Structure formats: C-alpha cells, structure tokens
Amino acid sequence: INGAALGGGWELALACHHRIALSEGVKLGLPEVTLGLLPGGGGVVRMSRLLGLQAALPYLTEGKQFKPEKGKELGLIHDIVDTEDQLLDAATSFIKANLKAQQPYDVKGYKVPGGKPSTPALAKMLPIAPAMMRDKTKGVLPAPEAILSVMVESLQVDIDSAMRIETRYFVELVCGQVSKNMINTFWYQLNEINAGAARPAGIEKAKFTKLGVLGAGMMGAGIAYSAATRGIEVVLKDVSLESAEKGKAYSENLLDKKVKRGRLSASKRNETLALIHPTENAEDLAGCDMIIEAVFEDRGLKAKVTQEAEAQMQASGVFA
Incomplete structure (x- = not known):
C-alpha cells in the first residue's frame, strides 16, 4: 500500500x-x-x-x-x-x-x-x-x-x-x-464547490483582516473564536460591555482547555485572545472589511444594529 x-x-x-x-x-x-x-x-x-x-x-x-x-x-x-x-x-x-x-x-x-x-x-x-x-x-x-x-x-x-x-x-x-442525495451533495457538489464552481470569474480572492461581530451570544462568541484562532482581528459588539466581555470569556475558556491539555502554548493563547476586542460602541467597528450580524431574534433590534454598523464599515466591506 x-x-x-x-x-x-x-x-x-x-x-x-x-x-x-x-x-x-x-x-x-x-x-x-x-x-x-x-x-x-x-x-x-x-x-x-x-x-x-x-x-x-x-x-x-x-x-x-x-x-x-x-x-x-x-x-x-x-x-x-x-x-x-x-x-x-x-x-x-x-x-x-x-x-x-x-x-x-x-x-x-x-x-x-x-x-x-x-x-x-x-x-x-x-x-x-x-x-x-x-x-x-x-x-x-x-x-x-x-x-x-x-x-x-x-x-x-x-x-x-x-x-x-x-x-x-x-x-x-x-x-x-x-x-x-448524500453522494450528490457530499461528493459531486462539494467537489465542484471546492474546485471554485461558485466563484465569479475575474475577481481576485478577498482576504479579510478585521471582522465585526454584532451580538456576543452563543453564535457571536463562536464566530469570534473561529476568526481569532485563524489570526483575524475581531470587534465583538453587544448592547453592554459586560455582555461583550462574556462573549470573549467563551474563547478564553476554550483556549485555556487547550493549554491545559498541552495542545497550545500560553503565548499563542494570549496572542489569540488579544485579537478579540469586546465593545458596546458602534464606532469601534470602523474599518471592518466584514461584519456578521448574530443578534437576538428581534427585528427592531436587528434593524437598529445593522444601521449603526453599516455606517462604520469600509466602502468595499461585506455585511453578512
């Protein structure tokens, strides 16, 4: 073999x-x-x-x-x-x-x-x-x-x-x-997507360096962790600084477990945590090239935070 x-x-x-x-x-x-x-x-x-x-x-x-x-x-x-x-x-x-x-x-x-x-x-x-x-x-x-x-x-x-x-x-x-169904989805379609089938022609791949996350609940905290562990700076915004800090604590907890098991160095943990900036101010989202909304399911609240965030985003940014 x-x-x-x-x-x-x-x-x-x-x-x-x-x-x-x-x-x-x-x-x-x-x-x-x-x-x-x-x-x-x-x-x-x-x-x-x-x-x-x-x-x-x-x-x-x-x-x-x-x-x-x-x-x-x-x-x-x-x-x-x-x-x-x-x-x-x-x-x-x-x-x-x-x-x-x-x-x-x-x-x-x-x-x-x-x-x-x-x-x-x-x-x-x-x-x-x-x-x-x-x-x-x-x-x-x-x-x-x-x-x-x-x-x-x-x-x-x-x-x-x-x-x-x-x-x-x-x-x-x-x-x-x-x-x-499974062969069609997980074999044919997935291979097509991985080969770039869904990419528009003639557009370079974009690289995001600063991500805004609206809502520091379970989903927002998870997105922040995923991005920070890949070296992307994250602004984690919630209605209060206390809630945003709680969202960052989720990442801290996961990284601490990795350090304890010997799968991550303490310095790498600190580097990753330093990339997550908890905040309650929409102004801190300035310069984000991507903003992901993960707010509680309330249409009025979603509309409000979307408007606030959009004003801060880069002109070429993506709102998701």
Missing part, C-alpha cells in the same frame, strides 16, 4: 493475506458510510471478523480513518517500510516464505476478538446497540443501521453467506434515495 487506500482500496487490501504499507503518505479506512453506503466489497465482513464487533464499530459506522501505525497496532497492517523498493522486497519475501497463506478467520479454531453475538458479554450489549444507533441517526441515516445489521448477522454464518448478506444490504442502500 503506497498511498490512500480508502473504501474499495482498503477492501482490496483486506482481501489479501498480508498487508505492507509505506510509512509516509498512506491513509486507510472505509468512509462509505459518509455517502450513505456500506463497504460492499467484503469490508464489513472482514473488519468484523478481524477486529471483533466492538472494535470495528468506529471504522465501519463512522468511517474513521487511520494511519499505518494504528493499522499495525490493530493487527490490520503486518509490516511498515520506508521506500517503494522495500515494499516490493518485503512482499516477495512474504510470498516465498508463505506458499500456503490463509486468512486468519479461515484457520480452524479461529476465534473472533470479543466473541460472536452469542457470547454472553456481547449478547448483553447487542439489544441496546440499535437504540443507541437510532439515537445518533434520528432514524434518517439508514447506512449505519445497515452496517450494524451486517456486522451482527455476518458473524453468525460462514464467510460466503456473510458476503451475500453484505451485498444484499449494499444493494438496498445504493438503490435508496438517501445515498443518492
């Missing part, structure tokens, strides 16, 4: 007896669930048999991706090498040394990690699993539910029957309207 093996690529790798990956530039996983589908080339069946039901859940029902190191820890990757030449050498050596290779689950006496659905510990958990899944999907995403069904059903039969079960659930999903 010398690059991304996602979806069908990883399923092809799973069908092999031995998997060797490059140490750099390799991504592995089964993201089909994010497009309303399930891995229909043996992915669900093989992952469930190799990892066990509980350990395989995040990789199948959430489409969690992983690197070769994690794959090796899970026992899904057998060897990691540094160069393409080493890949071929390691593969050839394995083939020569293992002329009668078998999948682990085809070996007589193989036990699925964590047991089969009839194992007492799993049998106790399984009646609750669909309810927890339904709570997450709200019943509008059939793919994770179908994947769970395949996982449980496939572990109770031989491998050929398991593959047939997987295929039948796959056909049901791929012919359904939900997967068609």
Whole structure:
C-alpha cells in the first residue's frame, strides 16, 4: 500500500493475506458510510471478523480513518517500510516464505476478538446497540443501521453467506434515495464547490483582516473564536460591555482547555485572545472589511444594529 487506500482500496487490501504499507503518505479506512453506503466489497465482513464487533464499530459506522501505525497496532497492517523498493522486497519475501497463506478467520479454531453475538458479554450489549444507533441517526441515516445489521448477522454464518448478506444490504442502500442525495451533495457538489464552481470569474480572492461581530451570544462568541484562532482581528459588539466581555470569556475558556491539555502554548493563547476586542460602541467597528450580524431574534433590534454598523464599515466591506 503506497498511498490512500480508502473504501474499495482498503477492501482490496483486506482481501489479501498480508498487508505492507509505506510509512509516509498512506491513509486507510472505509468512509462509505459518509455517502450513505456500506463497504460492499467484503469490508464489513472482514473488519468484523478481524477486529471483533466492538472494535470495528468506529471504522465501519463512522468511517474513521487511520494511519499505518494504528493499522499495525490493530493487527490490520503486518509490516511498515520506508521506500517503494522495500515494499516490493518485503512482499516477495512474504510470498516465498508463505506458499500456503490463509486468512486468519479461515484457520480452524479461529476465534473472533470479543466473541460472536452469542457470547454472553456481547449478547448483553447487542439489544441496546440499535437504540443507541437510532439515537445518533434520528432514524434518517439508514447506512449505519445497515452496517450494524451486517456486522451482527455476518458473524453468525460462514464467510460466503456473510458476503451475500453484505451485498444484499449494499444493494438496498445504493438503490435508496438517501445515498443518492448524500453522494450528490457530499461528493459531486462539494467537489465542484471546492474546485471554485461558485466563484465569479475575474475577481481576485478577498482576504479579510478585521471582522465585526454584532451580538456576543452563543453564535457571536463562536464566530469570534473561529476568526481569532485563524489570526483575524475581531470587534465583538453587544448592547453592554459586560455582555461583550462574556462573549470573549467563551474563547478564553476554550483556549485555556487547550493549554491545559498541552495542545497550545500560553503565548499563542494570549496572542489569540488579544485579537478579540469586546465593545458596546458602534464606532469601534470602523474599518471592518466584514461584519456578521448574530443578534437576538428581534427585528427592531436587528434593524437598529445593522444601521449603526453599516455606517462604520469600509466602502468595499461585506455585511453578512
């Protein structure tokens, strides 16, 4: 494996007896669930048999991706090498040394990690699993539910029957309207947008350096945090300085947590916080090249703050 093996690529790798990956530039996983589908080339069946039901859940029902190191820890990757030449050498050596290779689950006496659905510990958990899944999907995403069904059903039969079960659930999903909508939106349309389909021709990309946010409630505070963490200066305006300060405290709290976990330096935290200026004066919005209104849902109030802010905004600014 010398690059991304996602979806069908990883399923092809799973069908092999031995998997060797490059140490750099390799991504592995089964993201089909994010497009309303399930891995229909043996992915669900093989992952469930190799990892066990509980350990395989995040990789199948959430489409969690992983690197070769994690794959090796899970026992899904057998060897990691540094160069393409080493890949071929390691593969050839394995083939020569293992002329009668078998999948682990085809070996007589193989036990699925964590047991089969009839194992007492799993049998106790399984009646609750669909309810927890339904709570997450709200019943509008059939793919994770179908994947769970395949996982449980496939572990109770031989491998050929398991593959047939997987295929039948796959056909049901791929012919359904939900997967068609998700593929259209999250694949075709998203790729088009990322490639610039919605951009007007002949206009340079704008770069915003000073952002005004009207309203320091939950939404306004969140927008201020998102902008400041990307190095954009933010004027956070509310009806009183006290309310605006509260909005800034939201960012302070989030950044403090990152510092505590060692994911951010104290100096970077201070730099980010210094970019947020709480205020009650509309004049402080002078020179903003973008202003976002996130005020409480009151039409009179919205009209008032919009008029105040518009007067301060740069002539070429954007009001959102």
